[in-house]
Amino acid sequence: MYATTGFPTIARDIITAITRIALGVIFIAHGWQKFNEWTVAGTTDSFSQMGVPLPEIAAPFATFVELIGGALLILGALTPIVGALLAANVIGALVIVHLTPTPFVDQGGWELVAALAAGALLIAAMGPGRFSIDRFLFSGKKGRGRTRTSGARSVAAEA
Numbered sequence: 001m002y003a004t005t006g007f008p009t010i011a012r013d014i015i016t017a018i019t020r021i022a023l024g025v026i027f028i029a030h031g032w033q034k035f036n037e038w039t040v041a042g043t044t045d046s047f048s049q050m051g052v053p054l055p056e057i058a059a060p061f062a063t064f065v066e067l068i069g070g071a072l073l074i075l076g077a078l079t080p081i082v083g084a085l086l087a088a089n090v091i092g093a094l095v096i097v098h099l100t101p102t103p104f105v106d107q108g109g110w111e112l113v114a115a116l117a118a119g120a121l122l123i124a125a126m127g128p129g130r131f132s133i134d135r136f137l138f139s140g141k142k143g144r145g146r147t148r149t150s151g152a153r154s155v156a157a158e159a
Contacts, residue, residue, distance in 0.1 A: 076132020
């Protein structure tokens with residue numbers, strides 16, 4: 001079966017899973033760096049030097065959203081919430097630290113955080129695909145107890 005545009009549904013589900021995994025690994029790597037290599041205290045100091053507001057809150061938030069959110073993204077669990085949190089995290093980094101005239105990451109630019117934000121937002125908006133925890137947990141709950149015809153009948157009855 002094909003979607004209205006693009007690849008067949010199974011291909012989209014496979015591509016979505018690959019994208020979730022790739023993004024999740026990148027987020028975990030950055031969160032692990034903040035947690036293990038720099039430590040949360042070191043990340044707080046670094047955030048303070050960069051002018052990040054409330055670095056005592058922002059550093060643990062970024063660390064754990066990236067670590068835990070990355071893992072949940074890989075699993076495809078709670079994707080709308082996780083995708084939005086991950087996107088908010090890197091959009092904050094974009095606005096506060098990386099908003100420079102050059103896009104290149106090796107020059108402190110915005111390309112990496114913009115790509116991560118776009119990917120996280122896309123997964124949040126489009127969903128995790130068939131190969132996900134969300135699909136397992138939440139499939140079949142849409143429209144439970146109400147069929148298309150019964151909904152049409154109730155709308156007609158209200159009119």
